[in-house]
Amino acid sequence: MNAILFSAIWGVLMMFCGAFVKSKAVPRYIALTGIVLLFAMNAMELNSGLPLFNIDPAEMLRTNSFNLSFLAIVFGATLFYFLLSGSEVEKVGEHVAEYFALMFFVLCGISLMATFNTLLILFIGVEIMSIPLYILTGSDKRNLKSNEASLKYFLMGCFSTGIMLMGITFIYGGNPNGSFYINNIPMGTGDMPVMIATGLIFLLVSMAFKVSAAPFHFWTPDVYDGAPTVFTSFMSTIVKAAGFFAFLRLFEQVFGVMHAQWQMLIVVITAATLLIGNLTAVFQQSVKRMLAYSSIAQAGFMLLALFALNDKAKEGILLYSAAYSLSTIGIFAVLLKMEDYTVDGFNGLAKKQPILALVATIFLLSLTGIPLTAGFQAKFYMLMAAVENGQQFWLVIFAVLMAAVSAYYYFRVIQAMYFKEPGTSSLVNSAGNSGFQALLVVLAILILVLGVYPEFLIGWMYHL
């Protein structure tokens, strides 16, 4: 509750700040203050269970320790993102304060998506999250690729929103109680009613679009590649994790009892996402584009949570959000410093910038899922959930084989950094100051800590 109000207020504040402050650095500090406060307020609510303001949301929102811990992960990751890449935001264009404002609105949308208790709030949340993203994607105004990406994202996004609204309508129509509340949609015991089933499929399609699951992933590489890199980092991590969280909550709480009837759909989508994401990522030469495809591949792993739909899956989605967001934000922060975004651009980085190379290696190992990193624990929990589910054992085997494929493209970067000789040109445009490097080290240590002891995060989920 705190988060929704505060992120919206701070977004407005940032906009005004854009009108009054001429300096480029000041908005970043205001945004940093905002995100720290946001994190703190959410932590207070998670700790005590009580929001600061006593507003009655008429049951339209539901906060519990599960979604509050997810929000804590989101704000924590955003904090790291602002700290590491905030100065890059200033380089995108003139309207720095607006960019930050838009990101706060995105966070507001995410907060709604994390706590929704009716389908209407879900819809509003998704929209509040998406619209600022369309703008951020196109924020590099003079760049044709950025414009193209923005337009593509906007059109496809509108289309999927339309489908989502249609789905909600069908479910409302098929609900004898005539209610949007997700705990008030009876499913019966036999086969699903046609209206509900249609609604389910529409919702599935639109959510799959939001999390870029195959075969609804076609926008992802172009948008992620075309958007300014600093915003790609934001979109492919925090926003994507939020999409999954809402996806999981929606399907668990509304359609959970009918799991057996739609599980096969998820199996197909998961397998396709894993296959397409991983195989296409193998062929990419640009690290940025590789990360775009790898984000599809990672989405495939996260979909295992929907496939399994048990307690382990919920723990897994929290861990996965944290592990994947932190690792990807880290690797993007390093990428932003590189002169050349191709794999060859990383050649010999370990000799010239040992710290950057070391932390990048840890982030990549985490994305691959090597033990002692958070990424391993995340994949491990997902696999555990999927095995516990007991159905479709082949999918689990397929998922780990695809994880092995992912080693190929992540390790290519490691190989370039450590085992190849650097060229004559300078590899990085700036190695960042010591603060930046220290922060990357902190992030890497955090990833290792999560890899050794993930239960401190999971413990929060059962806190209240």
Add this chain to the structure above:
Amino acid sequence: MLGTYITFPELLIWLPLLLGIISFFTSTGKAAKNLALAGSFLVLAVSVTTLFYTDIQAHHKYNNVNYYWLKYIGNSFNIGIDSTGRLLSFLTALAFPLIFLGTYRHDMKNAPAYFGLMLLAQAGLMGVFLAKDALVFYFFWELALIPVYFLCSQWGGEKRIPVTFKFFVYTFVGSLLMLIGILYVYQHTAARVFEDGTSSAHSFALAHFMNAQLTATEQNCLFWLFFVAFAIKMPIFPFHTWQPDTYDQSPTPVTMVLSGIMVKMGLFGVIRWLIPIFPEAADKFDSIIIFFSITGILYASAIAWMQDNLKKLVAYSSIAHIGLMCAALFTGREMGVQGMMIQMFTHGVNIIGLWLVVDMIERKTGVRQISQLGGLASRAPFLTIMLVVVALANIALPLTNAFPGEFLMFAGLFQFNTWYAVTAGIGIILSAVYTLNMIQKIFYGETNTVTSTVGDISWNEKLTLAVIVLIIFITGVYPQPLIDLTRDALPMIVTK
């Protein structure tokens, strides 16, 4: 203090880990080298001490430790030394000082990182042999791989990057399949209650794994999920294709780690996890696995015979030896298994000796083609004597350490199936052929331009080889201590 604050298994893992991390921060190569050498002797000292604390009851508190770790999912950091892993952890502790000493005069570029990674690999390997919890085992299983991956790719030969990556992907696929297997067994284990009252629905503990409720079909499928991981690591035919290239391209000290210790991880996985968890499945598929092992022996021996590249020759001979060990293990007969248990140790010692000699030859002459060498005996007499001893141990001549093990393994194989034993016996003959052939071509005959300027080896190399030869003879004449150290493990593994 011992047993209250710290235990042997902790020392064996944390010491190399800590020293490895310190090594990264040493300023000069020489400091790192000395640190690694001293540290590895320290670990060896601890490990030698563990050989005297073997009583299961009385020394339990020195040999076992159990921390809470991931309680919600029924995992604890449980490590311990028992008769299954004791000899192998000793081998790990013994191998590294020998390797560091034998290669003391090598100049490694970026030595602090090199020695750091070597010590981390030692810590990982120790963990594999000491873990008593499936998740801990999996952790160390992967962690042993990562330093070795970096070592091979950074300090290896020309084609090191693709070759090492092939090795990495092979083992990574194997271990992920094993992870699925572990998770599946985990779902069928009993609930676990910790001492502080936390409980979890299932458990990763070895003891719980052995009592998992699995149907025959499930056992059969899971058996293969685990076995593929172990078979790739050993490697046995047809999963061996990564091995000759990797051995050839890795820097020799790393090859010693790979062939001396890492391949034992696969065999160890079978005796610690596979057979105790799936005894019926192991019984059911023994014939198939022995068939592949023996095919591997013949195939690898034949290639070794034709091989001109010295390093690849040793690599293929290693595949043949591992094949025999795997075959003996799956006979399920007491003699075969006992022979394999001691052979894991002796093969580790011998192969490290063999690699040392090969490395010395390569360093002195600059070539690894057997056909280009000749007449080294007159130039380097000490080296020749050492190589002959090690090579004879490699073909298991009586009085060398490999003989008792090989004898027992053949006895077990003979009990299992006469024809298998006879076929595997051809492998022994072939191994004599290619080994003697190699000695003849390298050391005897005329010296040529490559070998005429070679001098004998330096004192540290002499010392290392002398120690290895000493071990070869002592354990060859009196193998009883090795048998005593491993005997208690047999009831778990002997299925017939």
